[in-house]
Amino acid sequence: MVKAKFLCGWMCFVLAAPLLIPGVIHADEIEDKKESIKERDKEIQRLEKEKAMTEKERKTMFARLEEEKRKLAERNEEVYRLEQELERSKKKLKLKQDQIRERKRLFDGRLRHIYQQGDMFYLESLLDAGSLEEFINRLRYIRLLAERDRELLQQFRKDLSDLKAEQSHYKQLLADQKKQADQARSLHRELTRKYKEYEKELDHLAEKQNHLEQINEKEQEAIRKLIRREQQEKRGQKKSYKGGRFYPPVQGSVTSSYGMRWHPTQGKYKMHTGVDFGSSLGTPIRAAAGGEVIASRPSTGYGYIVVIDHGSGLSTLYAHMYAQDVKVDVGDTVSKGQVIAAVGNNGWSTGPHLHFEVLKNGEPTDPMPYLK
Ligand SMILES: [Zn+2]
Structure with missing residues (x-):
């Protein structure tokens, strides 16, 4: 029965015009007022339709705005995630660089040591060796060490270039995502602006409608006054x-x-x-x-x-x-x-x-x- 509550519709309020009891004395004046009330009612009805349309558009805009808001949030989350990834990748790179530096230092140190001592290094090793076999073993060991250092260094270099590639990949992704987030943000801004325009338009229409209704209410009061006067004048006749x-x-x-x-x-x-x-x-x-x-x-x-x-x-x-x-x-x-x-x-x-x-x-x- 909720619907039935408003059976009469809102027009009941603005339409005291039909209450008129057409008399003789003020009939013309009352008819004139009725006519203009009717005209304003038409305009009020037209405004009501326009309001309904604007409201529909506002709702559509609101739905789009919500959708864009959701997308924007997703973009921002993605940007945050990639920033984290990039940060982790940077730390890994730094670690690798440190390791390479350290390895190089050790390697250089060993080379320098060998170089500074020149043949003495080998000679000493040779002299220290208790046997030829030990000497050969030492030599092999030194060679293996140098070989391993070189391999390690190569591996580090490869890791380093992989990490750099990974980083530039993340940077590219991040740049793309930031661009998309920017686009989403500006679209959201634009939609918000449009949405506000609809709200303003609705307010404007309601204001116009209220204004006309107020005039009608005043006019109705004037009509009632005329009727009262008429009835007073006719009192006793009926x-x-x-x-x-x-x-x-x-x-x-x-x-x-x-x-x-x-x-x-x-x-x-x-x-x-x-x-x-x-x-x-x-x-x-x-x-x-x-x-x-x-x-x-x-x-x-x-x-x-x-x-x-x-x-x-x-x-x-x-x-x-x-x-x-x-x-x-x-x-x-x-x-x-x-x-x-x-x-x-x-x-x-x-x-x-x-x-x-x-x-x-x-x-x-x-x-x-x-x-x-
Ligand atoms: Zn009613």
């Missing part, structure tokens, strides 16, 4: 309302009561000037009390309306009907409980219901006390 409980205008449950209610799309409280009765299409609508039909016509937002004057400044309004279901005309006298129309879903209405108002001197008042 029969008076004899009081007593109203006849229930329709069989159905209250889906939205009279008073301030939360406006879901505007995000603020607004006045609901009547009571909504949820009921199925075609359910008979009955006159709440006897009186004279003073309005029976189409009305923007309210579909087709009927207003009955019960005398003593009291009148009732029935809205959202279809023209073909309305059985009374202006000037008709109706009795309490008489079927005057059937429940419709006409105008700004999101489900079949009767919007019922009680007007006291043209001013909406809570209908419930009259129905209890």
